Amino acid sequence: MSDTLSTAWALAWIRGAQAVLAENRAELNDLDRAIGDGDHGENMDRGFKAVAAKLEAGAEDVQGVLKLVASTLMSTVGGAAGPLYGTAFLRAAKATTGDVDSDGVVALIAGSLEGIVARGKATTGEKTMVDAWTPALGAAQAAVGTGAGPIAVLRAAADAAAAGAEATIPLQATKGRASYLGERSIGHKDPGATSTALILACAADAAEAL
Amino acid sequence: MSDTLSTAWALAWIRGAQAVLAENRAELNDLDRAIGDGDHGENMDRGFKAVAAKLEAGAEDVQGVLKLVASTLMSTVGGAAGPLYGTAFLRAAKATTGDVDSDGVVALIAGSLEGIVARGKATTGEKTMVDAWTPALGAAQAAVGTGAGPIAVLRAAADAAAAGAEATIPLQATKGRASYLGERSIGHKDPGATSTALILACAADAAEAL
Amino acid sequence: MKKLINDPANVVAETLAGFAAAHADLVTVHTDPDYVVRADAPVQGKVGLVSGGGSGHEPLHAGYVGMGMLDAAVPGAVFTSPTPDPILEATKAVDGGAGVLHIVKNYTGDVLNFETAAELADMEGITVKAVIVNDDVAVEDSTWTAGRRGVAGTVLVEKIAGAAAQRGDDLDGVVAVAEKVIAQVRSMGVALTACTVPHAGKPSFDLAEDEIEIGIGIHGEPGRHRIPMAPADSITDQLVDPILADLKPAAGSKVLLFVNGMGGTPEAELYIVYAHARQRLEAAGLDVTRSLVGNYITSLEMQGCSVTVLLLDDELTDLWDAPVLTPAFRRGV
Amino acid sequence: MKKLINDPANVVAETLAGFAAAHADLVTVHTDPDYVVRADAPVQGKVGLVSGGGSGHEPLHAGYVGMGMLDAAVPGAVFTSPTPDPILEATKAVDGGAGVLHIVKNYTGDVLNFETAAELADMEGITVKAVIVNDDVAVEDSTWTAGRRGVAGTVLVEKIAGAAAQRGDDLDGVVAVAEKVIAQVRSMGVALTACTVPHAGKPSFDLAEDEIEIGIGIHGEPGRHRIPMAPADSITDQLVDPILADLKPAAGSKVLLFVNGMGGTPEAELYIVYAHARQRLEAAGLDVTRSLVGNYITSLEMQGCSVTVLLLDDELTDLWDAPVLTPAFRRGV
């Protein structure tokens, strides 16, 4: 365990995310099938497969990895999730420098969230991935307040994102494709919030496994 | 029981046929569905409903009834069955004069068969209505030979038509829509032979009920 | 059965009512008996073209009534040939003094009803000739069968014969052009699903979830044999192979390649079939100089397609390219 | 799932290959990134029109590339908005110096990806403006939702804005025409069956044998509510009523009535819907002066349809009637 997360962590995170999103492809499609158009798992899987293929080329630092993820997602995912995740990773890269400590983890998550909100103009409670990123940021900040190291901060964020994703179930969607369903969107978990929780869990897993 | 069948018989026959074809509409459709396009019951029902509506206007003699049936079937049934049955009834009318005795029944059936063959160019064993009309004619001729009256001649013809229809089951179709199936037409009863048997049974029923 | 219909018995009549209202600039729809004619029929001095058959193949035939194609279309009940009366009335309505050509798909019912109508028209002094389209290689053609069915090639016959009539050919000339197309066109179809005739209320045949029917006709009748579901390229091979075997086109021949949708297949899939069929024709040394892809002769909502190949020469190419203005087919006007 | 495809991952690429071969006279297809342009692009001095979105809606958008309509179409994966790269490349390929209009259907994904592409194009010195089509009255339009979806009205926007660009309007002029159409067009759809996205392999939603989905979108997403199967006239009422309630057209207004098939519905059924919709509009005092009936913007093999009403004035009527020459839409040429 070290006090900062390096390029190796970033690479392990994204490789792990690729594997986890591939595993959860069908489940994410099913969630999207219920309140959207059934392609979210497909989109994320396609995007992270493309990312993984490019990662082989290597990246100099954490920010290099994040930028590669950003541009690749932007150019391969399409749909709503492509520009949203693309901007999220781009802002995460811009919000940090070099290896990432506890504050860096907070900055990374805050940057992601800001990017998503800047593009998608959603706020909390609209049943989108914002409802996973927002509690993740809150939990990360709280963990830093208790003096936690970056690994523990990431874990706190990941757990909060997972809880946030669960908490989208009773919400009525007012942004994204699910909003077309009106009240019928209630009772289903948001696919984008779910993929966010998976990705953040991979970040924590990768950090713990270092 | 009389020695000739009159206009009342012809009217009762056709009314009975209308009822029986309506009852057997779905069954004839199903037979046609197996080796054709599933509309034979529909076609016959539509045609005889139109005939029944026109019968109200009345007809002077047996031939008048048969001609009305012919022209109405021709103009309402369509498909293969329309021109075939239309021509059959037309030739039946032309082959007889006034009330029908035993020889008249034979002439009526012979006329029908000739009309069908003239139009459709089928011979026996091709899995068509010819395979019901041909044994019907043979049986009628045989019955006349034994001195039977017109009612018994009709019943013999009807029974032979029914047996002929059953006997189409093992045949491979070489005429009509069922021929497109090649060997796959084997094992199914021909819908047109079946409707022929129904119609001739109604003729016998009507004669017996007089 | 879920369909956008009211009463199954009124499907054809209600369809014609909508068609008449939507295309009043191009066609006139007569009811009782039902037939559709060019708005400017009869065109004096021009050979009149009449086609028809059971409904359920839309846009065939009514969609092809107009300048450069048909003068009249006669729609029967769904999948049931029309009776002689409306064929006769349509024939009378489009006779401009140069005679009338009946374009008949080879089905016993169509042939018999058109034959009767032609006899009746003849008695009224109208010269009628008929051509029988029989392009379906799925069916064995022999004196012992009802012969090959008429399927997608009908669209090409109607377009090309229509152009010949429009340029002023006489009746024998139009017949000759139509016969040339018929001699040089072959088709083969496949169904992924059956279709449901409205008044029947259930599918015309049963097909398992992993089966397809090769050699399907256009009337919801079963095809020649069933195979397990396969990739598009393999299915396409099974349509192209019998066409080439039957047509035996010389290498270097120019051809028109027509991939037709049966009504329920997404257009994208038709282009996938087209791409492979074209590769196959090119590999056989053929030059695909004209193409048609889309739903032109359908079987209600059936999923599937047919492939049609027409051998072209300069005359047929010119007639194919000639202007046409109908509800469903417009080129060069 | 039975489809005429090879590998679900290659559906769009193989479709484009077939499309390119079949329509080489009208369009050029670029791959990697995928986009389709007019064969004569860029047209110097003319505003370039680019549209796009997920595939699976064929003939939209690629079928509308050509003279008098779109200059380029950008197909994404099935039902998934394309990424910014191909939109940017298409934008560059059709810029003839007069600027480029992006016609975007109102879906978060389409809007975000086109926005990004427009920013990138701007950085390369190309003036890009965008219009957002949002004609679907099934969706509540409020600041609290993603807004109404863009559906069948898109076809009319593309045709009419395309005609404005073709006659030489400048970018602001074409935007104004497109915005006028968007302001005056409303649609509402119904699904009788769901459709199956190839890579998903199962229907996008579940619908019982006796249920239909009112207010369906075009991406296989569920609609607003479910009702038991009903006669066509009653279903049509449920599409026409909300359109009239939202559009509130003055009696005597001239309108275009567009009945669009979702891909798997027989054309005959569309005319039945058209007939009743037209009756309803006429009963409301409207004058149906233009009509369009057919599969113009589909959802794969979905069964169902949409009704679209566009308020016309003389300018829009003239632009609607203007010549157009594309693979899927030809008038007056």
Ligand SMILES: Nc1ncnc2c1ncn2[C@@H]1O[C@H](COP(=O)(O)OP(=O)(O)O)[C@@H](O)[C@H]1O
């Ligand atoms: N305006 C928005 N802001 C934030 N997230 C959004 C927004 N719109 C959609 N999303 C997210 O995107 C997810 C859907 O992504 P995806 O299915 O890949 O794209 P599409 O909806 O274009 O098919 C939703 O579950 C939601 O979390």
Ligand SMILES: Nc1ncnc2c1ncn2[C@@H]1O[C@H](COP(=O)(O)OP(=O)(O)O)[C@@H](O)[C@H]1O
């Ligand atoms: N050439 C023919 N000669 C005699 N009968 C025929 C011939 N062709 C078809 N048939 C009869 O017609 C019947 C089918 O009638 P129908 O289903 O009403 O017409 P279609 O085949 O046009 O749908 C067949 O079952 C057969 O008995």
Ligand SMILES: [Mg+2]
């Ligand atoms: Mg989605």
Ligand SMILES: [Mg+2]
């Ligand atoms: Mg039949």
Ligand SMILES: [Mg+2]
């Ligand atoms: Mg029939």
Ligand SMILES: [Mg+2]
């Ligand atoms: Mg999507």
